[in-house]
Amino acid sequence: MMMYSGQLRKMAVSAQPGETAQYSLQLAEQPLQLNEFIGRRVTLSYQGQINCVHCQAKTNKSFNQGYCYRCLITLARCDSCIIKPELCHYHEGTCREPRWGEENCFAPHFVYLANTGNLKVGITRHVSAGVSSRWIDQGATQAIAMLQVNDRLTSGKVEMICKQHVADKTNWRTMLKGEPEKLDMAAQRDYLLEKIKQELALLSHDHSAFDYSIIDSKPIDIDFPVEQYPVKIKSLNLDKTASFSGVLKGIKGQYWLLDDDRVINIRKFAGYQVDLSVEE
Template identity: 60%
Template sequence: MTSYQGNIRKMSVSTDVDNLAQYQLPVGEERLNMNELIGQQISMQHTGKIHCVHCAAVTKKSFNQGYCYRCLMKLAQCDTCIIKPELCHYDAGTCREPAWGEANCLSDHFVYLANTGTIKVGITRHVTDGVSSRWLDQGATQAIAIMRVQNRLTSGLVETAFKSFIADKTNWRTMLKSQPEQADLQALKESLLEQVEGDLDEIIEEYGFQAIDITDTPAIDIHYPVQQYPEKVKSINLDKEGEFSGTLLGIKGQYLMLDGDRVINMRKYSGYELSIQTEQ
């Protein structure tokens, strides 16, 4: 057995040449290659300590997946407009951290469709080599960029227009239960663009032609290291249970899948200090 201990962060994830998701779990200064642990016995125990992922202060309770209350209240990345980008208020001069807003909100964003068990619309800042880490974090098996827009506010306005015709949420239980059927995302993209044409024209009229750029990139397929999907999802709660052990059967989104149909969202426990044992 090999042991690790430290504060964890959300799993970092990228794809290989076959678009298979590759996961690493940060534990203190260590990086665990989680793909290598598929099929092996693992165990994790919460030591009872939680540190804010931003300021590292000790906190009794974690907010917004890893922040202490003080950071929750003061950081721009914890503001309501991060969840609802159509409420971006940088131009009103009320951004909590203008420099952060300039770097993260006043840059290009992509509006996309993804298959996470059901088809959803969403936004992301980065699409690297045709893949966004956002799609991987959501457990998408297919995705396609619809358009590039000039900033976060515009992405929110466009997403709101699409939400009249398609969901913007991921049902995590559905995402974890099986490999979904393939969808024709290109055809759906074209159909939705026709339905929101009037809304897009209004956005262009207010913000200019440079506000929206329809992309022509093809849909991609994404694969995950899963040996077996759970039949009935049972969520592990570290705050209540404190520890768990079992055979790691797969990883999808930010979830570990274990024997007994158990799953755990590792991102939820960012900042928690864990003691981890693996066979390797």
């Protein structure tokens, strides 16, 4: 039996086109390669303590996936414009952390389409080796970059235009039920670009600084380390079920999939102090 203890964090992800997504989790000083645990029985136990993932202060409640209330209301990364980039207010001089905003929001952003069980539009900052970690986090089995813009605010405005034609949310239950039907992502991209052509022209006319470029990239297929999908999904909550055991049958998005149809969103419980045991 292998034993680990530490603070839960969002699982780190990586993938190369055509390869299975790789997951890792840092518990204390232990970097755990989670793909190696699939097929083994795991036990995760919440110790009853939560520490903010930013300042490490003890908190009775986790906000925004791991932050204490003080950080929730003071950090730029916890502001509403992170969820809704079209609400960026840096230009109004009210950014909570101007330097953080300059480093993270004033960089090229990509508008993309992904297949997470349904077609969705989204934005991301990084498309390393053709794959964005955001696509893996969302459990996308297919994705394609569509447009590149200069900053986060602009990406939010373009996303708002796209949302008139394509959803911007992932249905996590649909995503976890199995492999979705394959889509012709290049055709979907071309169709959407044609649909929003006039709106992009109007946005360019109304905002002199608006600039974008169409990306002629190939669709990316992403495989996930899943041996068995749940039939009837039952979601685990560490606040209600402090300890659970089961055979880890797969990882998709930020979810662990167990052999008895139970699933847990690891990212949701970032900041929780836990013990993890894994049968050898």
